[in-house]
Amino acid sequence: MKRVKPIMALAVACVAALAVAGLSRAPASPLERSQPLVRLSWRVLGVRVEECRPRTEEELAALAAHMRTPEVCTGGVADYVLRVSIDGAETVRDTVRPSGARRDRPTYVFRDLPVDQGRHQVQVAFSALVPPTFEVGNQPLEFRWEGDVFVDIGEIALITLNPSGDALVHRAP
Numbered sequence: 001m002k003r004v005k006p007i008m009a010l011a012v013a014c015v016a017a018l019a020v021a022g023l024s025r026a027p028a029s030p031l032e033r034s035q036p037l038v039r040l041s042w043r044v045l046g047v048r049v050e051e052c053r054p055r056t057e058e059e060l061a062a063l064a065a066h067m068r069t070p071e072v073c074t075g076g077v078a079d080y081v082l083r084v085s086i087d088g089a090e091t092v093r094d095t096v097r098p099s100g101a102r103r104d105r106p107t108y109v110f111r112d113l114p115v116d117q118g119r120h121q122v123q124v125a126f127s128a129l130v131p132p133t134f135e136v137g138n139q140p141l142e143f144r145w146e147g148d149v150f151v152d153i154g155e156i157a158l159i160t161l162n163p164s165g166d167a168l169v170h171r172a173p
Contacts, residue, residue: 034154035114035154036114036152036154036155036156037112037115037151037156038086038120038156038157038159039110039113040109040111040124040159040160041111042108042109042159042161042168043107043108043109044080044107045077046077046080046107046128047130048076048077049130049134050075051075052071052072053072054070055069055072059072076098076104077098077103077104077105077106079095079097079098079128080107080126080128080129081093081096081125081127081129082095082109082111082126083125083127084125085123086113086120086122087120087121092111096109096126112156115151119149119150120150120151121148122146122147122149122159123144124143124168125142127142127143128141143161143167143168144168145167149170149172151173156173157170157172158170158171158173
């Protein structure tokens, strides 16, 4: 009986290892492996949209000494509108919200758009929804990319931000 337990443990470990090895070959996407894709993938810190007002003397007096900031600011990071057209047909029109419980974290875009094999005209626009009276400074409010992509069976054409984070670029498969 003492020899059965280690043998069973070894058998279970081998079956588990084979299962993990088999599952690692499964495609991560529900799409077939051969499906050509246009992938949108980027992260932006976003445009801060806040409204600040000075605290009143009564508000300051009601706060503990270490919490007495001269201003009260409300707001967060702006939402973005994502629009994608492939071969003249609007494929995506969506509002992308910043992450985080208070919506004050970066905004992430990750979309896989299945396309047919061949050349496609792609237009991508990613625009911040900022009130017209808000001054942004030098932060980009809109990212655009337009051009042809060619994808073959099983390939992915990537649209992402350039290294400086100020423009969308295409990375060929």
